[in-house]
Amino acid sequence: MLNFFGRSQSRDVAKNRLRNVLAHDRADTSPEFMEHLRDDVMRIVSEYVEVGGQGVDLQLQSVEDHVALVANIPVKQLRRRGRPGNN
Amino acid sequence: MGEVIVITSGKGGVGKTTTTANLGVALAQLGLKTCLVDADIGLRNLDVVLGLENRIVYDLVDVVEGFCRLKQALIRDKRLDGLSLLPAAQTKDKTAVTPEQMRTVTDELRQEFDYILVDSPAGIEQGFRNAIAGADRALIVATPEVASVRDADRIIGLLEAAEIPPARLIVNRLRPGMVRKGDMMSVDDIVDILAIDLIGVVPEDEQIVVTTNRGEPAAMSRESRAGESYRSIARRVRGEEVPFAEMDEPTGFFGRLRRIFGQA
Ligand SMILES: Nc1ncnc2c1ncn2[C@@H]1O[C@H](COP(=O)(O)OP(=O)(O)OP(=O)(O)O)[C@@H](O)[C@H]1O
Numbered sequence: 397m398l399n400f401f402g403r404s405q406s407r408d409v410a411k412n413r414l415r416n417v418l419a420h421d422r423a424d425t426s427p428e429f430m431e432h433l434r435d436d437v438m439r440i441v442s443e444y445v446e447v448g449g450q451g452v453d454l455q456l457q458s459v460e461d462h463v464a465l466v467a468n469i470p471v472k473q474l475r476r477r478g479r480p481g482n483n
Numbered sequence: 484m485g486e487v488i489v490i491t492s493g494k495g496g497v498g499k500t501t502t503t504a505n506l507g508v509a510l511a512q513l514g515l516k517t518c519l520v521d522a523d524i525g526l527r528n529l530d531v532v533l534g535l536e537n538r539i540v541y542d543l544v545d546v547v548e549g550f551c552r553l554k555q556a557l558i559r560d561k562r563l564d565g566l567s568l569l570p571a572a573q574t575k576d577k578t579a580v581t582p583e584q585m586r587t588v589t590d591e592l593r594q595e596f597d598y599i600l601v602d603s604p605a606g607i608e609q610g611f612r613n614a615i616a617g618a619d620r621a622l623i624v625a626t627p628e629v630a631s632v633r634d635a636d637r638i639i640g641l642l643e644a645a646e647i648p649p650a651r652l653i654v655n656r657l658r659p660g661m662v663r664k665g666d667m668m669s670v671d672d673i674v675d676i677l678a679i680d681l682i683g684v685v686p687e688d689e690q691i692v693v694t695t696n697r698g699e700p701a702a703m704s705r706e707s708r709a710g711e712s713y714r715s716i717a718r719r720v721r722g723e724e725v726p727f728a729e730m731d732e733p734t735g736f737f738g739r740l741r742r743i744f745g746q747a
């Protein structure tokens with residue numbers, strides 16, 4: 397919400413800053429957190445593509461007013477059909 | 484067998500000691516035998532907030548070091564049946580007590596009391612480790628500010644790691660007028676972000692300063708709004724369902740009208 401002067405209300409600013417800082421804190425204080433997430437993403441994505449290079453690169457980034465989970469996944473090639481298990 | 488509850492926050496100065504004192508008073512008023520333990524060694528405060536500073540003979544460190552028996556160090560509050568204090572040492576530092584010793588002390592207190600409230604020091608170091616050592620559950624105090632909620636989140640993580648069951652949250656120093664104007668985070672905002680259960684909301688209240696000056700916790704009198712909140716929290720601690728007074732949102736016709744015009 398904007399106030400009379402067109403500035404965001406400090407309540408909303410506080411909420412966004414908190415969400416942002418907590419995302420980073422939670423990831424930082426638990427090293428396994430990002431590792432587990434990376435492993436799981438790798439497992440799922442691998443059902444559809446052959447992942448190349450260094451594998452899945454996951455990062456938390458602050459974008460404007462929110463936090464984004466940004467993934468860079470080098471693709472060697474797509475599998476002919478997704479989910480090989482279901483073939 | 485009594486229950487040990489630690490009052491903690493991470494960030495300093497958000498109201499742990501005030502909460503411990505007032506919640507202790509409110510529990511004792513319900514007829515429950517309650518012992519308050521000041522775990523803030525080196526910076527003892529709970530005694531003055533309770534107005535018991537002149538009666539201290541022995542303290543927690545004396546007990547741990549075997550200079551006295553636990554019973555000798557306990558101070559009974561003469562104003563209120565069932566309320567006792569185990570004071571911290573003022574001259575030692577946090578390393579004078581270990582988590583194991585703390586657990587031994589709180590376990591002994593369980594035999595005597597219904598509730599043992601442990602006032603934790605700020606921070607996440609040894610003082611905090613000591614305070615949570617013997618705890619069955621935790622109450623986290625946070626004010627509606629970014630730094631306080633952030634630290635509360637860290638504490639929740641550490642309590643989880645220590646396998647203390649899900650903590651419950653006390654939002655302290657809430658200013659409903661500011662929330663309505665959009666200048667302060669609401670209780671719902673904070674609960675939403677921390678994803679823990681709320682056990683109480685304490686408004687900003689001048690009476691806290693006045694009563695702390697006098698050494699007569701606000702919960703002892705019927706006049707303070709904060710005191711009323713502590714009495715509700717005490718009943719929730721005991722397991723009663725007590726509805727939350729609507730502090731965030733304006734109630735009634737004039738409240739809604741004020742909200743439409745964006746005033747507190
Ligand atoms: N609801 C309230 N309304 C007004 N003042 C308050 C309220 N709660 C706490 N205070 C004031 O805030 C100050 C800090 O409170 P308190 O000593 O209880 O915090 P604390 O978390 O124990 O601090 P520390 O981390 O130093 O141990 C005190 O001066 C107290 O009177």
Ligand SMILES: [Mg+2]
Pocket residue numbers: 499500501523528602603604
């Ligand atoms: Mg304190």
